[in-house]
Amino acid sequence: MTSEEEMIIQTPDYEDNSYEEEEKEKSEKSDKEIIRFQNLSYTYSSKTTALKGISLSINQGEFVFIVGESGSGKSTLIRTLLGELKPTEGDIIVEGANLKNIGRKEMPYYRRRLGVVFQEFKLLEDRNVYENVEIAQRVIGVKKDKRIENCNEMIKLVGLSDQSKKKVRELSGGEQQRVAIARAMVNKPSILLADEPTGNLDPNNSWEIMGLLQNLNEMGTTVVVVTHNDNLVNSMQKRVITLQTGEIIGDKLGGYIQ
Amino acid sequence: MSNFFYGIGQGIKGMFQNKMFSFAAIGTVTACLFIFGVFFSVILNFRAIVYKAESQVGITVFFEENLAQADIEHIGVLIKQMKGVDSVKYVSPEEAWENFKKDKFENDEDLIETFGDENPLKDSASYVVKISDMKQEPTISKDIEALEGVRKVNSIEAVAGSINNFNLLVAYVSITLIVLLILVSVFLISSTVAMGISVRKEEIAIMKLIGATDRFVRFPFIVEGVLIGIIGAAIPVGLLYIFYGSASDYIAKQFPSISKWFDMVDSVSVFSVVIPASALLGIGIGLLGSAHSVRRHLKV
Structure with missing residues (x-):
């Protein structure tokens, strides 16, 4: 493993912290900016402007909902953060690094800092639960023994230990999304991006997934969730950023704007 | 790994x-x-x-009438020294007549008997010169023709040209x-x-x-x-x-x-x-x- 890779996957071993240390760390973290969008605009080649001058900042350890109607620019914002789309204007700064300065070759190493969960799960259908989680560890070159330990730990955390040998296509939607979360989190990224993670799930499964994301946030991960599920947003009382036609029209703590 | x-x-x-x-x-x-x-x-x-x-075709060199055997041998040495010459084979009048009978008369005894013991090719001693590269054939033929005591050179220009062209085509x-x-x-x-x-x-x-x-x-x-x-x-x-x-x-x-x-x-x-x-x-x-x-x- 290169020193660059080591640096990227290094995250605090949050499980060993005492309660007091965790609380202290949490309050310190909450003041530290982890993501900043600076006057960000994005226009598709079809001349449709999806984002217009977005400026916002997300601190380490925050749980943020990004809401808005279809076409408001929520997913475009996530895709620019993932480096899938290059901003037409403005900057995205993640953990102090400006995405503008990250070249094609460095992009995979940048992406390893982020865990990503999608509405349609995006799992490798022909592989089992374990293999789907393991691929994220293989990508960063983790050794076999450590890989087995980390994957089993994460599969246990999402409650799928007894199903780890099952092909993912045999699982329910909620279970598949748990696998996706385990894969996103196994490398212990500092940021978890979830694009409509409950979009394909029934209310019960949606609540379970949100509970899981909340747990991960409590363990120290910064969680950014794109959704249009009003009930979840209103019940969870987190920071909510509302987008409309590519612009921020609301940014407040504790509930959804109606 | x-x-x-x-x-x-x-x-x-x-x-x-x-x-x-x-x-x-x-x-x-x-x-x-x-x-x-x-x-x-x-x-x-x-x-x-x-x-x-290429290896089977060769230039045939005929000599002036009554040329001494020593002169014929000298011509052979000179040809052998030429660049591009692979081999030089002497064909005596007797061999030439034997080959002729075999090729043209297909050993037809009746026809051959009409010639009696006389060798009609008695002045047809020759050298068959094999060359290593067909492209050099015209030059070699010209050089041989210029040698003293050489009466005629049966050039194989057409054959050599065809072989060369065929080689190139292939x-x-x-x-x-x-x-x-x-x-x-x-x-x-x-x-x-x-x-x-x-x-x-x-x-x-x-x-x-x-x-x-x-x-x-x-x-x-x-x-x-x-x-x-x-x-x-x-x-x-x-x-x-x-x-x-x-x-x-x-x-x-x-x-x-x-x-x-x-x-x-x-x-x-x-x-x-x-x-x-x-x-x-x-x-x-x-x-x-x-x-x-x-x-x-x-x-x-």
């Missing part, structure tokens, strides 16, 4: 998972390399015929065909692998989004392409080996008259080139085809 073996494993798995595409790609490489092998064998045998023809046609076949193979395997990859573009996109490097994503597809190339090369080589051996036996048995003046090039000579060339082409085609196809899907 762990990811290296993982990539190989995934490449093998991918080949079996996409059976239809793998089968089509192997078929494409097999067809192209089989045609390549057939052309190569044919070309090699053509060249063998040309070499044989070379051009074979190079063109082989280049065309390689291009067609690369295009076909690239399209076939691209079809297989487009089915798995979602998988590639997922890998990229979880932070896989291009090398990590590309490697299993390269392994798959190379495997397809190796299998696609092994099949036509095997088929050709059987086919070539049978063709040699068939020609020898069924066409003994052809076999008299033309021996098919032996299998070892043909396959010592066909096997490594096919393996290299197969691997190269597989490598190029898969690398080209996967590149389009890496821009995530």
